[in-house]
Amino acid sequence: MPLSRPPSRRATIHDVAAAAGISRGTVSRVLNGGYVSPQARAAIAAAIAQVGYAPNTAARNLVTQRSQAVGFVVLEPHTLFLEDPNIGAIMLGANATLSDADYQMVNLVVDSERDTQRVSRYLSGGFVDGVIIVSARTHDPIIRVLAQLAVPTTYVGHPRDLPAGIPFVGIDNTGSAKLITQRLMATGRRRIGMIAAAVDRDSGADRVIGFRQALGSRFAPELVVEVPLYDYSWGVKGMRTLLDREPNIDGVFAGSDALAAGALEALRDAGRQVPADVGVVGFDDSSWALRTQPHLSTVRQPATEVGACAADLVLRRLRGDDVDRNGVLLPTPIVWRESA
Amino acid sequence: MPLSRPPSRRATIHDVAAAAGISRGTVSRVLNGGYVSPQARAAIAAAIAQVGYAPNTAARNLVTQRSQAVGFVVLEPHTLFLEDPNIGAIMLGANATLSDADYQMVNLVVDSERDTQRVSRYLSGGFVDGVIIVSARTHDPIIRVLAQLAVPTTYVGHPRDLPAGIPFVGIDNTGSAKLITQRLMATGRRRIGMIAAAVDRDSGADRVIGFRQALGSRFAPELVVEVPLYDYSWGVKGMRTLLDREPNIDGVFAGSDALAAGALEALRDAGRQVPADVGVVGFDDSSWALRTQPHLSTVRQPATEVGACAADLVLRRLRGDDVDRNGVLLPTPIVWRESA
DNA sequence: GGCGGGCGTGTGAACGTGCACACATTAGGT
DNA sequence: ACCTAATGTGTGCACGTTCACACGCCCGCC
Secondary structure: OOOOOOOOOOHHHHHHHHHHOOOOHHHHHHHHHHOOOHHHHHHHHHHHHHHOOOOHHHHHHHHHOOOOOEEEEEEEHHHHHHHHHHHHHHHHHHHHHHHHHHEEEEEEEEEOOOHHHHHHHHHHOOEEEEEEEEEOOOOOHHHHHHHOOOEEEEEEEOOOOOOOOEEEEEHHHHHHHHHHHHHHHHHOOOEEEEEEOOOOOHHHHHHHHHHHHHHHHHHHHHHHHEEEOOOHHHHHHHHHHHHHOOOOOOOOOOOOOOHHHHHHHHHHHHOOOOOOOEEEOEEEOOOOHHHHOOOOOOEEEEEHHHHHHHHHHHHHHHOOOOOOOOEEEOOOOEEEOOOO | OOOOOOOOOOOOHHHHHHHOOOOOOHHHHHHHHHOOOOHHHHHHHHHHHHHHHOHHHHHHHHHHHHOEEEEEEEOOOHHHHHHHHHHHHHHHHHHHHHHOOOOOOEEEEOOOOOHHHHHHHHHOOOOOOOEEOOOOOOOOOHHHHHHHOOOEEEEEEOOOOOOOOEEEEEEHHHHHHHHHHHHHHHOOOOOOOEEEEEOOHHHHHHHHHHHHHHHHHHHHHHHHHEEOOOOOHHHHHHHHOOOHOOOOOOOEEEEEEEHHHHHHHHHOOOOOOOOOOEEEEEOOOOHHHHHOOOOOOEOOOOOEEEHHHHHHHHHHHHOOOOOOOOEEOOOOEOOOOOOO
């Protein structure tokens, strides 16, 4: 004799079928589309309302072998996640695209060693049909785990050790850093420094490379100050260090708008005029850029489009289309304002 | 005769059992704990590695009737989500607590009408054991949907129409707004205005109520300016409006630090000294507060703790403990700095 | 009038897992 | 020597769903 179940158990398709006096096969058909008579359809609709039925998607996934969900994994320690204006925009861009295709975006944050393991388990547990990875570092242990995952994965950005054949989407950090530095030079600046952050990530490292390429033989390693975070207060500290090392500095490329805003404060404290004495450029074209005095010249980072593109890449692989396995780089217009 | 399956299908517990020459029951036991001999354990471990087995968590959930996951639903339009410094902190606080209990936090963003429906379906589909809702508006349609959900739900904040018996966690917006306004008055300010945002949310509306309570008979409705977003640029605009309406204004309570920072800019443009001519206070104690000149006096919002507390509430209900159905309010210390 | 085909419905077999139970083996106590 | 307990292992069923198939019905056509 079966145990009596708790009365609060969820209604199943059987309950609906019983209440409507029709077989569960037909109930399934009205849910998923198929030939059903109007009478049966009506009876089932009434029964569903009566018993308060909601389909158990987990059970459905088990048999259909797909979940209509895509994981969006953010690999960030606390601080970066809160401060970075791009991640939110990438996420919303991805969500909009997935939503249009009727996919559920499932956002997982990795904030500790334990999270890494649990999230890996989750992603390989059949809850998602595809995965988007944001801000992976070189040598991130999760890269190995995901490589042997049965699920299509797309990276935003491309860590150096990303195995070949895994698509990614990003921006040309090297090229845009080079370009904006060159334009800084074109305005007559001679002693140009850089405040670099997150150099353990490809995005951060590539901006330094572009900066170096632009300066060529005029590149001076001591004028690149590395700070841990893309953060206002580190912009202040980084600029002070630069001023110590080269009091006659007349140009600064900051790795983000937040850093640039901090740099502006440090310059103001030191009595320098921007852009008269020192030209300052940022990166991101975030809300910081219009919030400073003067407004920042910067590189527009198409974060929303990046997210949409990553989602699109996953969706295309889900449909079985073959996609460009070499990755996609989106253009980054330079926005010229008053700060340089 | 069964069809031959695609060779790329995922390994199941049966494959492991076959490879190890042991029944699947024993494999299940080494996965979930139970009496298993060392030899069998070793053979199974080898077999798992050989066939590349990862348990199908969806199937496990189906039989165990629980998912070890908690949904974290953010009900925000684009802009607010990107600008609000609290949501990220609440999320990370919740994640830390859930992670400690070995629960997976699953973050779902609602950004459109379509999202509302898909997320409701997801939440009622058996993928989560509990739900945390952030920043619900009064009359949000999702409140009704969630009310009849079989899953324990906790709100962060408490919309006016939240049905009784549903626990929530928040801060005393009314009380802290009243307190900081009173301290503004205590410094001798006589003509005090407010820049209010998101008044369709309980948090925003309650801050106006507290402001009004503090001023009592001196309250002047025209000195409350409502703006749509907790955003720097709206702070600028709000402050300009206040200056238009009351050129002799000498105190301002802004509904967030970002608004306060904007107000500082507008005041600077108008040639007023802060705090000499006008006292300004904010709300949140976010990174904005130390980024302005002068630093902001503000209300510290314990966002991380709010998230942790919400997660704890869900976990306790999951364990069957009975929790305070009237909700929890966390203390909000006032931080007194230079701006007032 | 038999027959093929569209329509509407019911039925059984999966999907991959955990769990209760049955059973087998061994050790230890009376 | 027998019973009991502890330790291992195998088997059947259930979870809630979809899907392929089979069945019956009615229509129109040769």
